[in-house]
Amino acid sequence: MANSVPLVWTDSLLTGVAEIDLQHRVLVDILSEAQVMLSGDSGTAQFERMTRDLLAYAIYHFAAEERLMQQSGYFIAAPGDYENHLARHRYFSERVVALRDEVRLGKKGVESELLPFLEAWLIHHIQSVDKELGQFVGARALAPDG
Numbered sequence: 001m002a003n004s005v006p007l008v009w010t011d012s013l014l015t016g017v018a019e020i021d022l023q024h025r026v027l028v029d030i031l032s033e034a035q036v037m038l039s040g041d042s043g044t045a046q047f048e049r050m051t052r053d054l055l056a057y058a059i060y061h062f063a064a065e066e067r068l069m070q071q072s073g074y075f076i077a078a079p080g081d082y083e084n085h086l087a088r089h090r091y092f093s094e095r096v097v098a099l100r101d102e103v104r105l106g107k108k109g110v111e112s113e114l115l116p117f118l119e120a121w122l123i124h125h126i127q128s129v130d131k132e133l134g135q136f137v138g139a140r141a142l143a144p145d146g
Contacts, residue, residue, distance in 0.1 A: 006032045007119050013126045015134030017068065023061045024126055030054055031118055038111060044103055047111055051100045054118070055093060062089040065133065072137050085129045092121055 009028045014021050034050050066086065069075050075082040095117060102110040 006035050007122075008032070013123070015126065015130045016138045017134045020061075020065060020068065020130065020134065023064060024122075024130070026057065027061060027122060030057060031115070031122065034118070035115055038115060047103050047114075048100065051096055051114070055096055058092060058096075062093075065089070065130070068137065069133065072140050074133060074136050078132075078136065081129070081132060085133065088125060088129060092125070095121075 007028055009025050013024055013028070015024070030053070034054065037046060037050055066089070069082055069085065096114070099110055099114050099117070
């Protein structure tokens with residue numbers, strides 16, 4: 001992990017929804033801190049704390065996105081996309097918990113799987129389903145009755 005390039009915020013991650021973009025920036029910062037924290041000789045306790053903090057913020061963020069999907073009518077206008085978005089949130093949480101559980105059980109090498117998963121998942125998630133949501137919310141705000 002020591003050779004990894006830190007994840008940094010770029011405007012390519014903007015969704016157009018200020019609250020969500022701010023939270024995404026925090027998630028990117030958390031992942032950058034985690035990369036530094038886990039690049040050395042980190043122990044199980046440090047891994048545990050980092051995954052706990054990450055999950056807590058991710059769940060907070062997911063709740064904000066899901067509330068936005070409800071308030072904007074996204075769940076009615078695009079029910080399949082809405083369900084897919086929820087499923088991706090649940091998968092993220094389940095995967096992080098599963099990796100943490102494997103570390104707790106003493107499985108070797110699991111720590112090195114976490115950061116690549118988190119970075120790939122976050123970038124893909126933002127650039128796909130979150131941007132779709134942002135476009136929907138933006139178009140809804142511009143609509144005469146929005």
